[in-house]
Amino acid sequence: MAKIGVFVGLITLDCIYQTRSALQPNEKQVAEAVLLAAGGPATNAAIAFSALGGQAKLVGGLGQHPLATVIRDDLAQHGVELVDLMPTVTAPPPFSSILVNVATGDRAVISRNAVDRPQPQTGPAEAILADADCLLIDGHQMKISEQFAQGAQQQQIPVVVDGGSWKAGFEQVLPFATAVIASANFAPPGYGTEAAAIAYLRSLHIPHVAVTRGERPILYATEATSGKLAVPTIQPVDTLGAGDIFHGAFCAQYAECADFLPALSEAAAVAAIACQSFGTRQWITHLDERSPPP
Numbered sequence: 001m002a003k004i005g006v007f008v009g010l011i012t013l014d015c016i017y018q019t020r021s022a023l024q025p026n027e028k029q030v031a032e033a034v035l036l037a038a039g040g041p042a043t044n045a046a047i048a049f050s051a052l053g054g055q056a057k058l059v060g061g062l063g064q065h066p067l068a069t070v071i072r073d074d075l076a077q078h079g080v081e082l083v084d085l086m087p088t089v090t091a092p093p094p095f096s097s098i099l100v101n102v103a104t105g106d107r108a109v110i111s112r113n114a115v116d117r118p119q120p121q122t123g124p125a126e127a128i129l130a131d132a133d134c135l136l137i138d139g140h141q142m143k144i145s146e147q148f149a150q151g152a153q154q155q156q157i158p159v160v161v162d163g164g165s166w167k168a169g170f171e172q173v174l175p176f177a178t179a180v181i182a183s184a185n186f187a188p189p190g191y192g193t194e195a196a197a198i199a200y201l202r203s204l205h206i207p208h209v210a211v212t213r214g215e216r217p218i219l220y221a222t223e224a225t226s227g228k229l230a231v232p233t234i235q236p237v238d239t240l241g242a243g244d245i246f247h248g249a250f251c252a253q254y255a256e257c258a259d260f261l262p263a264l265s266e267a268a269a270v271a272a273i274a275c276q277s278f279g280t281r282q283w284i285t286h287l288d289e290r291s292p293p294p
Helices: 041-051 066-077 142-154 170-176 194-203 242-257 260-274 282-289
Strands: 004-008 012-019 033-039 055-060 080-084 095-101 107-111 134-137 159-163 179-183 208-213 216-222 226-229
Touching: 004 041, 004 142, 004 242, 012 066, 033 041, 033 066, 041 055, 041 066, 041 080, 041 134, 041 159, 041 242, 066 080, 134 142, 134 242, 142 159, 142 170, 159 170, 159 242, 179 194, 179 242, 194 208, 194 216, 208 260, 216 260, 226 260, 242 260, 260 282
Parallel strands: 004 055, 004 134, 012 095, 055 080, 134 159, 159 179, 179 208
Antiparallel strands: 012 033, 095 107, 208 216, 216 226
16 A cells, blocks of 8 residues: 655745856846656645555645646656645746756756745645655645644654755754754854754754765764764756655655665655656656666
């Protein structure tokens, strides 16, 4: 039976352009390729979870603006169930414009995220979590994130936190975490280094902590051990969404076996595949090419 993952957080509409080089002031370019897709950390993680055979539920606020139809269609196409906590909102969804450099794979993103939109304050967490095997929080909807994280802990459902960057309100959510997968940019106030961030997270008695660092080895710490985990060596085409896809792949493996290091290795292998194709969807057709865990 497929594992069920619940993903709480940001839902955006991403317009992704592949460019020959970084744009200079007043320069115009014709894009090499373009993609319009649902985006946001929890959204991309949910799609990855579904692509890996799980049953994904995405929880957030979307509404009924015409642009929301593009997002709904994309989610449905990739087997993700949407739980819209703000179905009557008429404001447009958050919109991101993204440039991906074809030569390096680097991406530049500009977005307002959800700062101009009302935030969902509560949701039917108990019902949504009833059959869940894993919960992921991306930090963009703190009120409902805290509610869902607390509910998941009470039901002994693993709580995975995407620590892409520090966000106000994380201090209320992190104590419920089973695993935190942070990026090198994750810096709690007063903890400016990767080692300090890990020490801070471990001080909260979070059982499993990791910091991803792009092409460099993953740093990890558990109750029993700590160390570095190598990642596949690749030539990136597009790094957009790599962290989100990593989190979704981690959840798929973690929900299956609750074994931290194998889940990290599997996530690294999937993220490496994702970085070798343009956009946040093409990688799914290449899943069978992923390397064995390092």
